[in-house]
Amino acid sequence: MKAVVYSKYGSPEVLQLKELKKPSPKTNEILVKVMATSVTSGDVRLRASDFPALVWLPARLIFGLFSPKKQILGHEWSGIIEQIGTKVTKFNVGDEVFGTTSMLKTGAYAEYMCIPEYWNQGVVIKKPKNLSHKESAVVPIGSMTALFLLQKAEIARDQKVLIYGASGSVGSYAVQLANHYGASVTGVCSTRNVALVEHLGAETVIDYKNEDYTNSSEQYDIVFDTVGKTSKSNAKKVLKSDGRFVTTKMLTKESTELLLKIRQLVDSGQLKPLIDKEYSLDTIVEAHRYVDSGRKRGNVSVVVHH
Incomplete structure (x- = not known):
């Protein structure tokens, strides 16, 4: 599968498109065919290791002191479940889902990824019915x-x-x-x-x-x-x-309850994602350059599968 990886901190050019082995889900995981992801301010900050001075060292200790621990970025996504682990009970193959990759070892800049059914820092639920994958992918964070x-x-x-x-x-x-x-x-x-x-x-x-x-x-x-x-x-x-x-400098927390409320508002037409520009995995460097420019309006979507 194709994935965008980075092995050192720096400018958008540190992001490289590579061929990696397609992952297999553990017993508590779902294998997601990633349809779309995004470029968030968190992705840009992690790529550049652009942390405020007061938290620079603690952040580096969490995310990698000399090089990034999480080499595939992509904090939010939307996709289709292709395989489920034997202990997964909430989802079925074919379900369209969306969510985050917060504090996981991998991110959504990949054609496929494995996500736990439950974990403390992030969330995954079925996607909004009336949004496309590229729209759903920019909603969670x-x-x-x-x-x-x-x-x-x-x-x-x-x-x-x-x-x-x-x-x-x-x-x-x-x-x-x-x-x-x-x-x-x-x-x-x-x-x-x-x-x-x-x-x-x-x-x-x-x-x-x-x-x-x-x-x-x-x-x-x-x-x-x-x-x-x-x-x-x-x-x-x-x-x-x-x-x-x-x-947004305050600590925030993701939860299934929050994302369910968001999905309800999206499905009822009271909340709509604003997409400024759309990119692909092939043009991810350009996408990061654009977000770095500070001119982004709303969200930047990255379409992985059409």
Whole structure:
């Protein structure tokens, strides 16, 4: 099978397309034919070992001090089950599934991979009925991160929520989810993304190139930094006294419960993935270059099988 591997940290060029042996599932695993995956900020960070100074050493100890332990990236995916282990009870051959590869030894930049039926750090469930594989593949990470942090902030109806970085993957889901909860949403983004963020459902949009959100006269119940580029001290300038600040720099947790809620919202048409560009395993280097550029809107999909 084809897979994209990397044996050292660095620029997108460290990613190499190779022929590897097709894996076989253990008793508790499913063999997935990967139909699509994505390029997330987590993939880019792991490839470059671009960790903040405070966590650089702990992160390197977890993910590989001198070279990456997990040589196949791809944190989220959608695919079809081709084989199941003898102890698997939740799934059948032919099931269309989607999920994550968090803290597993392998990722989804491959034509096939083995995933445990259950493990503590990640999740796999049947994919949304009304999405294609390339759409389903970009849903798990961004949407679960957005939902987890909005729940942490105790989002409620009629609140005022400011979403910083509203046109990115987490941001585009956060705008839609905040709308689902009945909040009034203000999005912060660049000039070229104003119309997009309005289309996602933001009532007000602040163009950060022309206006500093901290100068706003509005007071918000929640400020959600979806790109890790603002701070609690800045957010406090526009937060109500009992307001909450959440950021993607916080620890988040994946769960089957979160992804089931996401799937329900997708199936009911209340949540839609935003795909900016589509690539293949052959053009994965180009895909990483594009995400590195910082110009990504929503998500970048990688189609593995047509």
